[in-house]
Amino acid sequence: MVQVSFYSLLRLLLKRETLALPWTPGLDVRQLLTRVQAEIPTPFLDRLLDADGTLIPGTIILVDRHNIHHLAGLATPIPDGATVALFPPGAGG
Amino acid sequence: MSTTPAQRYARQLPVWGEQRQRRLAQGTVLVAGVGGLGATVAQLLARAGVGRLYLVDEGRVDWPDLNRQTLYGEGDVGRAKIDVAVARLAAINSKVEVIPLSGRIDEAFVFPAGVEVVVDCLDNWPSRFSLHRASPVGGWFVHGGVQGEQGQVLTLKVGTSQPLERIFAGLAQASEPLPVTPDGAAIIAGLMTNEIFALLGGAPKLLDRILVVGLADLHWTFLEV
Numbered sequence: 001m002v003q004v005s006f007y008s009l010l011r012l013l014l015k016r017e018t019l020a021l022p023w024t025p026g027l028d029v030r031q032l033l034t035r036v037q038a039e040i041p042t043p044f045l046d047r048l049l050d051a052d053g054t055l056i057p058g059t060i061i062l063v064d065r066h067n068i069h070h071l072a073g074l075a076t077p078i079p080d081g082a083t084v085a086l087f088p089p090g091a092g093g
Numbered sequence: 094m095s096t097t098p099a100q101r102y103a104r105q106l107p108v109w110g111e112q113r114q115r116r117l118a119q120g121t122v123l124v125a126g127v128g129g130l131g132a133t134v135a136q137l138l139a140r141a142g143v144g145r146l147y148l149v150d151e152g153r154v155d156w157p158d159l160n161r162q163t164l165y166g167e168g169d170v171g172r173a174k175i176d177v178a179v180a181r182l183a184a185i186n187s188k189v190e191v192i193p194l195s196g197r198i199d200e201a202f203v204f205p206a207g208v209e210v211v212v213d214c215l216d217n218w219p220s221r222f223s224l225h226r227a228s229p230v231g232g233w234f235v236h237g238g239v240q241g242e243q244g245q246v247l248t249l250k251v252g253t254s255q256p257l258e259r260i261f262a263g264l265a266q267a268s269e270p271l272p273v274t275p276d277g278a279a280i281i282a283g284l285m286t287n288e289i290f291a292l293l294g295g296a297p298k299l300l301d302r303i304l305v306v307g308l309a310d311l312h313w314t315f316l317e318v
Binding site for chain 1: 126128129130131213214215216217218237238239240241243244245255259260261262263264265266267271272273281303305307309310312314316317318
């Protein structure tokens with residue numbers, strides 16, 4: 001299984017904190033996001049990805065505590081049992 | 094007019110005890126950014142009796158600051174924030190040493206000796222990342238951010254924890270000023286200060302753990318990093 005956690009405005013938008021999905025071999029972040037969207041009626045992928053499918057700055061994605069920017073981006077493989085966090089942090093001070 | 098520590102801190106001593114109060118008095122904290130978060134953090138640290146505060150900020154007080162930047166008033170508009178902050182903090186607690194630092198926060202920023210806690214109250218990611226990169230190895234780094242009715246607080250041990258830049262990689266700063274409410278800034282600043290008190294007591298609560306606060310529905314969650 002893969003546990004997906006939604007934080008801050010994403011949690012508010014989707015009205016849920018977590019979603020558990022079955023793991024499949026070869027699963028990566030992009031595929032996971034698509035599967036999450038298929039499970040949740042509220043559209044949210046357009047907040048994360050632009051028309052070209054590139055990650056939009058504003059939300060960090062952590063796979064087992066590590067930002068995918070320092071892994072393989074949206075192609076980051078997701079191991080079975082992983083926790084994936086989607087978090088749009090507050091930027092002001 | 095003067096007073097004793099026992100009188101000044103009479104309302105917090107029953108909670109913390111004299112030993113912890115003495116520890117606060119020996120503490121040295123650097124507050125980077127004296128705006129929405131930093132003005133309140135610095136004020137609470139001074140009121141609590143933290144011994145030495147370094148302040149860094151290049152900005153001037155502007156009208157949109159007054160909804161949340163608790164050290165400033167209408168008569169301060171146009172003045173350098175750091176000058177006003179130093180004067181206000183001295184008026185609040187003259188026993189606290191408040192030291193303004195000039196200079197931009199970047200890799201060349203030189204930390205004064207003895208800083209135990211660096212507090213990130215900045216308003217943009219590039220400066221935050223520079224602040225963390227320049228922070229003394231082995232010290233504590235408390236990050237806070239707020240936007241709209243959401244915010245977060247995180248503690249890092251510099252040199253041991255993941256660098257701030259790795260955790261928040263890929264974020265771009267908005268070109269427009271961000272929305273921030275008075276209560277949002279005050280609550281996140283209060284939580285940051287609570288964590289600083291915990292750090293000075295040797296027991297961080299948010300080490301490598303982001304506290305994510307949502308005020309729209311009074312919700313908070315934790316995110317391990």
